Amino acid sequence: xxxxxxxxxxxxxxxxxxxxxxxxxxxxxxxxxxxxxxxxxxxxxxxxxxxxxxxxxxxxxxxxxxxxxxxxxxxxxxxxxxxxxxxxxxxxxxxxxxxxxxxxxxxxxxxxxxxxxxxxxxxxxxxxxxxxxxxxxxxxxxxxxxxxxxxxxxxxxxxxxxxxxxxxxxxxxxxxxxxxxxxxxxxxxxxxxxxxxxxxxxxxxxxxxxxxxxxxxxxxxxxxxxxxxxxxxxxxxxxxxxxxxxxxxxxxxxxxxxxxxxxxxxxxxxxxxxxxxxxxxxxxxxxxxxxxxxxxxxxxxxxxxxxxxxxxxxxxxxxxxxxxxxxxxxxxxxxxxxxxxxxxxxxxxxxxxxxxxxxxxxxxxxxxxxxxxxxxxxxxxxxxxxxxxxxxxxxxxxxxxxxxxxxxxxxxxxxxxxxxxxxxxxxxxxxxxxxxxxxxxxxxxxxxxxxxxxxxxxxxxxxxxxxxxxxxxxxxxxxxxxxxxxxxxxxxxxxxxxxxxxxxxxxxxxxxxxxxxxxxxxxxxxxxxxxxxxxxxxxxxxxxxxxxxxxxxxxxxxxxxxxxxxxxxxxxxxxxxxxxxxxxxxxxxxxxxxxxxxxxxxxxxxxxxxxxxxxxxxxxxxxxxxxxxxxxxxxxxxxxxxxxxxxxxxxxxxxxxxxxxxxxxxxxxxxxxxxxxxxxxxxxxxxxxxxxxxxxxxxxxxxxxxxxxxxxxxxxxxxxxxxxxxxxxxxxxxxxxxxxxxxxxxxxxxxxxxxxxxxx
Ligand code: NOJ
Ligand code: CA
Numbered sequence: 001x002x003x004x005x006x007x008x009x010x011x012x013x014x015x016x017x018x019x020x021x022x023x024x025x026x027x028x029x030x031x032x033x034x035x036x037x038x039x040x041x042x043x044x045x046x047x048x049x050x051x052x053x054x055x056x057x058x059x060x061x062x063x064x065x066x067x068x069x070x071x072x073x074x075x076x077x078x079x080x081x082x083x084x085x086x087x088x089x090x091x092x093x094x095x096x097x098x099x100x101x102x103x104x105x106x107x108x109x110x111x112x113x114x115x116x117x118x119x120x121x122x123x124x125x126x127x128x129x130x131x132x133x134x135x136x137x138x139x140x141x142x143x144x145x146x147x148x149x150x151x152x153x154x155x156x157x158x159x160x161x162x163x164x165x166x167x168x169x170x171x172x173x174x175x176x177x178x179x180x181x182x183x184x185x186x187x188x189x190x191x192x193x194x195x196x197x198x199x200x201x202x203x204x205x206x207x208x209x210x211x212x213x214x215x216x217x218x219x220x221x222x223x224x225x226x227x228x229x230x231x232x233x234x235x236x237x238x239x240x241x242x243x244x245x246x247x248x249x250x251x252x253x254x255x256x257x258x259x260x261x262x263x264x265x266x267x268x269x270x271x272x273x274x275x276x277x278x279x280x281x282x283x284x285x286x287x288x289x290x291x292x293x294x295x296x297x298x299x300x301x302x303x304x305x306x307x308x309x310x311x312x313x314x315x316x317x318x319x320x321x322x323x324x325x326x327x328x329x330x331x332x333x334x335x336x337x338x339x340x341x342x343x344x345x346x347x348x349x350x351x352x353x354x355x356x357x358x359x360x361x362x363x364x365x366x367x368x369x370x371x372x373x374x375x376x377x378x379x380x381x382x383x384x385x386x387x388x389x390x391x392x393x394x395x396x397x398x399x400x401x402x403x404x405x406x407x408x409x410x411x412x413x414x415x416x417x418x419x420x421x422x423x424x425x426x427x428x429x430x431x432x433x434x435x436x437x438x439x440x441x442x443x444x445x446x447x448x449x450x451x452x453x454x455x456x457x458x459x460x461x462x463x464x465x466x467x468x469x470x471x472x473x474x475x476x477x478x479x480x481x482x483x484x485x486x487x488x489x490x491x492x493x494x495x496x497x498x499x500x501x502x503x504x505x506x507x508x509x510x511x512x513x514x515x516x517x518x519x520x521x522x523x524x525x526x527x528x529x530x531x532x533x534x535x536x537x538x539x540x541x542x543x544x545x546x547x548x549x550x551x552x553x554x555x556x557x558x559x560x561x562x563x564x565x566x567x568x569x570x571x572x573x574x575x576x577x578x579x580x581x582x583x584x585x586x587x588x589x590x591x592x593x594x595x596x597x598x599x600x601x602x603x604x605x606x607x608x609x610x611x612x613x614x615x616x617x618x619x620x621x622x623x624x625x626x627x628x629x630x631x632x633x634x635x636x637x638x639x640x641x642x643x644x645x646x647x648x649x650x651x652x653x654x655x656x657x658x659x660x661x662x663x664x665x666x667x668x669x670x671x672x673x674x675x676x677x678x679x680x681x682x683x684x685x686x687x688x689x690x691x692x693x694x695x696x697x698x699x700x701x702x703x704x705x706x707x708x709x710x711x712x713x714x715x716x717x718x719x720x721x722x723x724x725x726x727x728x729x730x731x732x733x734x735x736x737x738x739x740x741x742x743x744x745x746x747x748x749x750x751x752x753x754x755x756x757x758x759x760x
Contacts, residue, residue, distance in 0.1 A: 029053060029066065031088050033112045037161045040306060044116055044157060050083040052118055052155060055189075056164055056304055063254060063306050065189035067277070069155060069168075074180040074289060079153050083118035090114055099320070100331045100532035101606040103637040105655065109321040111158045115169075121150030144177050151175045158322065162312060163305035165259060165322045170295040181282065181291035184267070186302055188256055188278040190215065194246040197556050197644050201239020201268035203283045203492035204231040204485075206523055207541045209549065210556045212645055215246070219273055227548070230414070231454065231485045231520075233492060238271040239281060241523075245313070245559040245644050253313050253644075255305035257563055259322035261525040262503060264291055264300055266494035285497055286490030300525060310559070311639035314648070319564050323526040333513040334532050336606035336633040336658055337477060338668060339447055340392045341401035342379050344573070344611050347544050350582035351379030353404030355427045362411040364422050369407055374429065380405040381429040385446075386438055391614040393442035396628050396669025400439065401447035401479055401609070405430045412453045418487050420453045423466035436473040443667045447517075448478040454520075455487040456501045463505065467512040476513060477535070477607075479568070480505065482520035494522050506531045517568050517607055524565030536568040536607035543570040543611055546578060547587040551723050551750030552645045552691025554591075554599060559644045566605035571596050572627055575616040576727045590723040591750045593623050594730045597715050598752030600630045601687025602648045608632045622732055626715050626754045628669035630685050633658040638703055640686070647695045647747065649688040651703055656680060673758065682708060682759035690747035697745045697753065704739040708759050712737040715754040716745050723750025736760070 029043035040063075044054040056064040070080035091113040096106050142148070153176075154169040170176055193216045199208040200222045211218075211225050219238040226234060243257035256278065258267055265283040272279070280302070282290035291299075301322045307313045328334075345351045358372040380402050388400045408421040426432050439446050448470050452459040459480075470478065482493060491497055502521045509516050510533045517536035528534045540561040541549060554569070561567055573596055575581050576589040600608060610617070610627045617624040631654035641649040659671045674683045682705055688697045704710060711734065718729035727750070737743070737757060745753045 029055060031114060031116060033090065033114045033157065033159050035159045035161045036094070036110050036112060039161065040159055040164065042114070042157050042159050042164055044114065044155065046083055046085055046118065049081045050120070051081040052083055052116075054155075054157070054166065056306070058252065058306050062191040063252070064304055065191055067187035067189045068185055070153075070185045072182040072185065074182045079120065079151060080185055082120045083153070084121070085116055086119045087117040088114065097325065099529065100326065100334050101336050101535070101633045101658070103604045103634050103652070105635045107317050107320065111160045111321070113159070114157045116155045116157075118153050118155070119150050120153070145173075145175050147173055149174055158301075160318055160321070162307055162316045163255070163303060163318045165301040165303045165318065167301045168299040170293065170297050172296040174295050176293075176295050179293050180289045181293065183290060184280045184282050184299075186280045188269070188304065190246070190276040190278070192248060193276060194248050194254065196240070197245045197560065198240040200226050201235055201241055201270070201281065203233040203235065203494050205229045205493065205520070206241055206539050206561065207545070209541060209553060210560070210645070215271060215276055216273055218271055230483045231493065235268065235281065236270055238273055239268050240271065241268055243560040243563045244269060245556070247644070251308065253305075253307045253310055255303075255313060255559065255563065257303045257305070257319060257525070259301040259303055259319045259526045259564075260324065261300040261499055261522070262527070263297070263496065263500055265496045265499060266522050283492050283494035285495040286488060291496060305563075310642040310644060313559055314639040314642055314650070315637075316563070319526040320529045323529040325530065326532060327530050328510055328532065331532060333476065334515060334535070335661065337398050337447070337515070337535065338608050338610070338632050338670070339399035339401055340388055340397050340610050340614070341403070341447070342385055342388050343401055343403050344613055345582070346379050346403060348546075348578050348582035349585045351384075352377045352409075353380075354378065354409040355429070356410060359410050362408050364408060364419060364425065367407070370428050378404065378427065378429060380427065382431050382435060385430070385435050388614065389435075389439045389442055389444050393444050395624075396667065396672060397444065397610065398668060399445045399447050399477065401449060402430075403449045403451070405449065412451070414484065416485050416487060416489070417453065418455050419458050420455055421451065421458070423450050423459075423462045424469045432473055436475070440474055445477070446475055448475040449481075450478055451481040451483065454482045454484040454493075456498065457487050460501070460504070463508055467509060467514055470514055471512055477515040477517065478509065479517045479519065480521070482518070493520065498522065503527070503531075506534050509533055519568070523561060526564055528565045534565070536566055536605055538568050540567060542568065543573060546589050549590065550692070551590050554595075554603065554689050555643075555648050555691045556645050558602060558648060562604065566607065567603060568605060568607055568609065569599065569603055570609045570611040571599035571603065572610040573612050574620045574623060574728070575612060581613060581616065588724075592717050592721045592723055592727045592730065592748055592752065593620065594715055594717045594721065594747070594754065595689055595723070595750055595752035597623060597626045597754035598687035598689045600627060601652055601685050601754065602650045602689050604634075604637070606633050623715060623730060626756065629673040629756055630754070631655070631659065631670035631674070640699060641688075641697055646691045646693065647688065647697065649686065649697045649699065651684055651686045653684050673756070676758065682710070684757040686755040686757070687752065688745060688747055689752040690750065692749060694749050694751070695747050697747055699743040699745060699755065701737055701739055701741045701743065701757070704737070704757065705759070706739045708738070710737045710757045710759050712743075713756045714743070714745065717748040717751040717753065719746070721748040721751055723748065
């Protein structure tokens with residue numbers, strides 16, 4: 001329940017300008033709030049020339065040094081200085097909300113808030129006291145701004161125990177109505193040359209490996225970390241992306257990100273290495289504008305997460321809390337999904353998305369596929385899809401993704417074609433009706449695939465028909481994709497029009513009761529709280545990069561990319577050697593089998609794939625058992641060990657409500673595991689993943705119910721396991737366990753482990 005603890009403080013601007021109200025050694029930052037536990041304090045104010053500033057402390061030590069706030073506008077004016085503070089309001093909230101799916105059943109949203117109103121009025125000008133132009137002789141009357149206000153910019157600070165969120169707000173009662181942003185000037189001045197885990201700044205992709213370095217080393221290394229991607233646009237060697245994880249020499253974890261990016265571009269961070277100051281660097285649209293605003297409006301939240309322990313970073317719900325509550329009234333159709341896919345065989349080159357080699361230039365509606373000779377390598381053919389459906393049904397999965405089912409794949413990549421797919425016309429060997437009926441009869445849903453090839457124009461043109469087709473045949477989830485440069489030409493994956501497109505696709509999908517998993521779309525910023533039909537995103541380097549992925553990548557992503565929402569990382573690759581999966585291909589992935597099992601617990605996603613081929617799972621049935629047993633939605637999550645890039649160990653308790661609900665009941669492997677012999681057992685799953693150095697995990701089973709005995713099945717790296725030299729050696733051991741036991745589990749380089757615990 002929200003509770004207002006103190007009211008408005010009116011402020012004399014003259015006092016502010018002279019700094020008379022100073023409360024700390026930075027004389028202009030006169031206003032402050034503490035986090036609920038008192039450890040964090042944010043100060044805000046303006047300098048003598050009216051420049052808004054803020055700074056952040058933890059127990060009296062600087063986390064963010066005085067940093068400026070404001071904007072430059074495209075018309076040459078600025079919202080950077082000349083402000084007076086006209087009002088400061090304080091508030092607090094302490095509420096608990098329940099996500100539709102998530103890492104835990106209850107999320108506490110507890111913060112103190114400060115809203116600072118700044119007004120930029122030309123010297124000498126007064127606002128009318130009432131009515132249009134009532135007492136101000138200079139006032140000429142403006143129906144859009146009846147009170148004659150100057151430019152009004154508010155800054156709302158929310159301070160939590162684990163970090164700060166702040167955003168700009170532009171109220172209706174304002175000289176500003178339509179205005180375009182040239183630059184957002186928000187800065188984050190760091191207090192030292194911290195260690196950082198970063199990827200190079202880009203307007204179009206996050207599909208990069210992370211680099212760990214000092215902040216001062218970013219500029220020198222950034223260029224060499226960029227790889228060839230279907231669409232990539234760097235802007236500076238000193239640019240990095242959010243979420244940026246840092247660690248100070250004193251062991252403090254600082255994470256810069258953003259929350260609730262709606263109708264606004266996504267930001268990168270540009271580092272001034274001389275001063276150790278990051279500045280927001282918004283993604284421009286095709287005309288170079290970095291935000292088209294119409295008051296009343298708000299920006300996304302800028303966030304600074306501050307934790308004294310890496311495990312607290314993983315437990316933080318700062319980004320979700322800063323998003324709006326669920327906007328969907330009836331959420332009964334939204335559910336977690338454990339799925340397989342006619343997918344890895346295409347990624348590895350075993351089969352193709354396309355149907356024929358006969359047609360170099362496809363024109364949908366004109367090209368007659370039935371007259372063309374199939375090349376015989378098309379993966380999405382009826383027989384193969386039925387094989388996956390059979391396997392998925394026999395092993396307790398919920399769904400099967402099928403890519404390459406629709407016409408157009410012969411001629412889509414790299415040509416920036418507008419009308420590329422229509423999302424409704426299947427290839428001749430893919431029988432939409434028959435395959436869906438076959439799947440449904442076995443308790444499986446097919447997952448639709450919409451590769452837009454980044455022509456959002458074309459996707460929006462066909463979206464309604466595409467969603468209607470899904471409704472007609474009983475698809476309730478779509479994987480969308482945005483490979484290549486964006487059409488409208490000149491736009492970027494992270495520019496404002498694209499941000500609006502992704503949300504449009506989610507909202508229209510919700511009207512059709514469709515869940516969305518968007519690849520290559522913008523990295524998430526917690527919008528899944530508001531739109532829980534957004535059950536997944538890729539937006540980072542995932543399994544599709546195969547051997548290019550560094551060991552340790554999956555020990556960084558939960559600190560960075562996953563802070564904004566779940567990732568469709570597509571784990572579960574038990575065969576690392578591509579030449580075995582797809583004869584004639586080459587390359588090896590750098591993880592052990594136990595590592596892939598551990599990911600099902602360390603990576604939170606309500607949409608989890610078992611990405612490998614059925615035939616590879618058949619070769620490792622005992623390891624595959626964990627993938628079958630594990631749940632994907634949780635009542636409780638505990639972070640037992642964590643260090644970015646090195647290791648993560650997580651324990652999770654499945655959400656029974658999910659297992660019992662709707663069509664998951666009785667069919668999913670996790671249901672069968674929890675409801676052994678028809679009765680519910682107390683179940684926990686523990687997972688570990690390890691980076692470039694082996695690590696022994698210490699798993700204290702303090703979370704088990706005291707006095708209860710559990711059967712424990714441990715899937716661990718064998719003593720000789722190593723991601724490069726022995727990736728497939730693992731040991732499975734069964735034992736009894738109880739609260740208070742401590743299990744030591746060695747994890748290999750690029751290794752991991754999984755542990756299931758079920759009450760006897
Ligand atoms: C890139 C996606 O990340 C991948 O999963 C998909 O298979 C291809 N695009 C084709 O759409
Ligand atoms: Ca991708």
